[in-house]
Amino acid sequence: MKKRYLLGSLLPIIAAALLVAATPPDAVLKKVRQYRQRHEHELLAEYTQLLSIPSVAADSAGLRRTATTIAAMMRQRGIAHVQLLGATTPGVPPAVFGEVRVPGATRTLVFYAHYDGQPVNAAQWAPGLSPFKPTLASGSLASGGQLLPPPAAGTPLNAEWRLYARGSSDDKGGVMTILAAYQALAQSGVKPTVNLKFFFEGEEEGGSPHLGELLGQHRDLLQSDLWIICDGPVHQSGRKQVVFGARGDVNVGLTVYGPKRPLHSGHYGNWAPNPAMALARLLGSMKDSTGRVTVAGFYDDVVPLTASEKDALHRVPNIDDDIRRELGFARPDGQGQSLVELINQPSLNINGMRSANVGPQAANVIPTIAEAELDLRLVLGNDYQRQIAKVVRHIERQGFFVTHAEPTDAERARYPHLIRVAPETGYNAQRTPLDLPLARSVVQAVQSTVAQPVVLLPTSGGSLPLYVFKQVLGATTITVPIANYDNNQHAENENIRLGNLWEGLETMAAVMTMK
Secondary structure (H helix, E strand, C coil): CHHHHHHHHHHHHHHHHHHHHCCCCCHHHHHHHHHHHHHHHHHHHHHHHHHCCCCECCCHHHHHHHHHHHHHHHHHCCCEEEEEECCCCCCCCCEEEEEECCCCCCCEEEEEEECCECCCCHHHCCCCCECCECEEECCCHHHCCCEECCCCCCCCCCCCCEEECCCCCCCHHHHHHHHHHHHHHHHCCCCCCCEEEEEEECCHHHCCCCHHHHHHHCCCCCCCCEEEECCCECCCCCCCEEECEEEEEEEEEEEEECCCCCEEHHHHCCCCCCHHHHHHHHHHCCECCCCCECCCCCCCCCCCCCHHHHHHHHHCCCCHHHHHHHHCCCCCCCCCCCHHHHCCCCEEEEEEEECCCCHHHCCCEECCEEEEEEEEEECCCCCHHHHHHHHHHHHHHCCCEEECCCCCHHHHHHCCCEEEEEECCCECCEECCCCCHHHHHHHHHHHCCCCCCCEEECCEEEECCHHHHHHHHCCCEEECCCECCCCCCCCCCCEEEHHHHHHHHHHHHHHHCCC
16 A cells, blocks of 8 residues: 555656657757757857866856856857846855746746866876866776867767866856757747746855855846756766755864874884874764764754655666676675665765875874865755764764864863864755656656656755755755766866767756746
8 A cells, every 4th residue: 555655646747757758859859959960069169168267266267257258158149138146245256147038938947057166186187188178088088988189070979979177067067058958949949938047156166155145135136936957967877867956065174183293103103192093083983884974863853755755766777786886896885775865865974084195205204183074965854054063072072172273282282182173164955845846847848858767866966055045035946967977077087978968958958948
């Protein structure tokens, strides 16, 4: 009886999606595809120019130039009321806004992507690659792909080719597919069925600390029925997916202190406290051997998934073994739970650790400090400040004195274990119900572009500031990702598969013309 109930809760969504999937691509999809095929060299050249502009948080001039370039791209496409939305706080990268009002349309969708990217270390990129010099390859370099020269005009572009550059998948790819989708519709004589607004943010990779301020200042301009978030990858199976929520996120910096100056490890080892060893023990205390977080109360306030959300998870293709083999490890964490089950739980991970040197630069020293950066992912019910407080209490229970500044001489003399905790601004998780009527329309639109059933995911593993949209605007959000899952986002050799770029264009066009 319970099984029939779970299935029944998703039947309206599944039935509608499969009905659309059984029909061939409609005239709109054909027109959009034909337009892209005729203009793909132009689109790729334009995208390459956008990717050539450095747009990381440390480069305010590059961010501003990226924003003005996107604004020019929008004006060239005939998008109205294009403007850079500034915040009251000085130095905040502007959001880029524009809109298209459609006569007779009764609903308004805002299309969101972000144009800022993660920091880069060019030395870590593969030979021949540079983060802001977009380069084509015949396939994934990790799987034997080879770098390619720029294709001559008229050369067919292979869908399996990869374009390597910072931001290519996260998330200038979102910006490009949204604008290219509208361009394909407008140039093909197809009228959207909804009013369109565009909002491209410039500090998502820094946790969107001023997004609430921007949304609040421009509340009237940003009113809508739904926000379409174009960020993140499609499912690892290659299927398109619609994601109804995202985990929240906050980072916490840890610094453990040892002696005031580095000491010879032979002369002082076994006597002077080693901060690297102390930090290693502390981090090891935060998880058990299965990967479960041991911080007291870490999972206590999680809002359980609904019956329909659990049913959706059961329908997600399970390719965990394939991914594990591809990534080269023997056993995953999680006590036998699947990847999609685990990303619907809060997590604690180490983003990085540093203390003295290793490899050719290693020296026989006891270092003065040891540092780590924790990444806390949150699900519905968690509050990021409460999660930080739980971690701090755990650290104190391990015998550390916690400070938020450099320790004083008096503190050094009094406390044997000193740690500085530096939490960053974070945001909470947000999730949209699967059975929302507008959500069904989005699912049907995405499904109309492919034959395989679209994956419905209650919560993505990555984080987006969806909570801020809900908190400030009362807005409903649904994420429609387009990037290939093996895109190396946030890391060296970031890339986008051209087929995903073109399929993303079709997806966004379908949503813009949804019934």
